[in-house]
Amino acid sequence: MALPTRVKLVDVGPRDGLQNEKQLVPATVKIELVHRLQAAGLKEIEVTSFVSPKWVPQMADNLEVMAGIQRQSGVRYSVLTPNLKGFEAAVAARPDEIVVFAAASEAFSQKNINCSIAESIERFAPVVEAARAAGIFVRGAMSCSVGCPYEGDIAPERVAYLAGLMKGIGVQHVGVADTIGVGTPRKVQRAMEATLQHYALDEVSGHFHDTYGQALANTLATLEMGVWQYDTSVSGLGGCPFAKGATGNVATEDVVYLLHGMDIDTGIDLQKLIDAGQYISEHLGRKSSSRAATALLNKRTS
Ligand code: HMG
Ligand code: MG
Numbered sequence: 001m002a003l004p005t006r007v008k009l010v011d012v013g014p015r016d017g018l019q020n021e022k023q024l025v026p027a028t029v030k031i032e033l034v035h036r037l038q039a040a041g042l043k044e045i046e047v048t049s050f051v052s053p054k055w056v057p058q059m060a061d062n063l064e065v066m067a068g069i070q071r072q073s074g075v076r077y078s079v080l081t082p083n084l085k086g087f088e089a090a091v092a093a094r095p096d097e098i099v100v101f102a103a104a105s106e107a108f109s110q111k112n113i114n115c116s117i118a119e120s121i122e123r124f125a126p127v128v129e130a131a132r133a134a135g136i137f138v139r140g141a142m143s144c145s146v147g148c149p150y151e152g153d154i155a156p157e158r159v160a161y162l163a164g165l166m167k168g169i170g171v172q173h174v175g176v177a178d179t180i181g182v183g184t185p186r187k188v189q190r191a192m193e194a195t196l197q198h199y200a201l202d203e204v205s206g207h208f209h210d211t212y213g214q215a216l217a218n219t220l221a222t223l224e225m226g227v228w229q230y231d232t233s234v235s236g237l238g239g240c241p242f243a244k245g246a247t248g249n250v251a252t253e254d255v256v257y258l259l260h261g262m263d264i265d266t267g268i269d270l271q272k273l274i275d276a277g278q279y280i281s282e283h284l285g286r287k288s289s290s291r292a293a294t295a296l297l298n299k300r301t302s
Pocket of ligand 1: 101141177240
């Protein structure tokens with residue numbers, strides 16, 4: 001399989017990146033981050049989630065953030081919706097895309113969304129139906145597609161099973177998520193192959209956390225299968241409050257550096273992206289987790 005010539009990156013930094021921060025990040029900072037990401041050429045941004053503010057206080061300002069964004073034409077804005085209540089709240093914010101999120105592991109499903117995998121699918125079905133009726137695209141996230149913090153290794157058959165359930169309720173695209181970043185290339189390829197039993201190559205993406213430093217290798221391994229859509233997070237921010245020890249997503253800057261170095265187009269201006277990453281890292285008072293951004297920033301100052 002030839003490598004793709006163009007790759008679409010969804011920056012999930014404002015959502016996956018910030019949901020795990022203990023200190024509340026002001027809505028104005030989140031909005032500015034979204035503005036900087038779109039200025040850098042990101043065409044899809046996962047902005048926030050419409051989940052319970054008791055479970056994830058950091059995302060309680062979802063409506064304020066969505067209302068504050070100056071939308072740029074050609075950019076799509078997505079939000080997470082775990083149930084009808086979240087979807088109904090999200091509709092007022094006019095998202096281009098919603099994300100329903102399930103897990104390949106029963107234990108993680110319980111910890112993350114307080115229900116079984118089967119119950120989660122039952123909850124999502126009316127959400128998917130309502131979203132599609134309203135012309136809103138529906139993406140699905142499949143957490144713990146390689147490993148689970150509670151159950152250990154996850155067999156590809158369980159990923160195939162979940163992908164089949166997602167397809168059955170009309171989810172239009174699914175992301176293979178390595179929530180805790182334990183995957184290595186062959187395992188991630190097997191999870192992706194399992195997903196491809198139910199979805200076409202154009203309907204799948206990779207969502208790799210970088211806890212064990214494998215996310216770039218896993219990105220390359222799936223690029224080699226022809227996958228061309230990935231979720232990444234500016235500065236490598238992120239983690240899930242219900243997956244203890246999991247660190248951020250692979251840094252958007254590192255993936256852009258990898259892709260551009262392989263002559264794969266992303267439409268993203270790496271220098272502007274680095275500026276966006278520096279903006280949020282400075283706000284959080286910490287160094288970027290992106291190796292490429294750190295190296296290029298050092299070069300700028302030397
Ligand atoms: P629950 O407690 O089982 O829900 O939570 P419930 O239906 O029993 O409702 C309990 C209370 O929550 C009620 O309020 C509801 O109104 C309220 P009360 O009457 O007690 O005041 N409620 C809501 N409030 C706002 N928005 C809503 C909503 N739904 C109910 N949508 C629920 C179930 C799913 C809501 C909860 O478990 C939850 O919010 N979990 C948060 C999950 C989450 O955000 N996880 C992180 C994102 S997923 C992720 O990071 C993984 C991903 O990146 C891929 C990967 O890396 O794996 C996508
Ligand atoms: Mg994630």
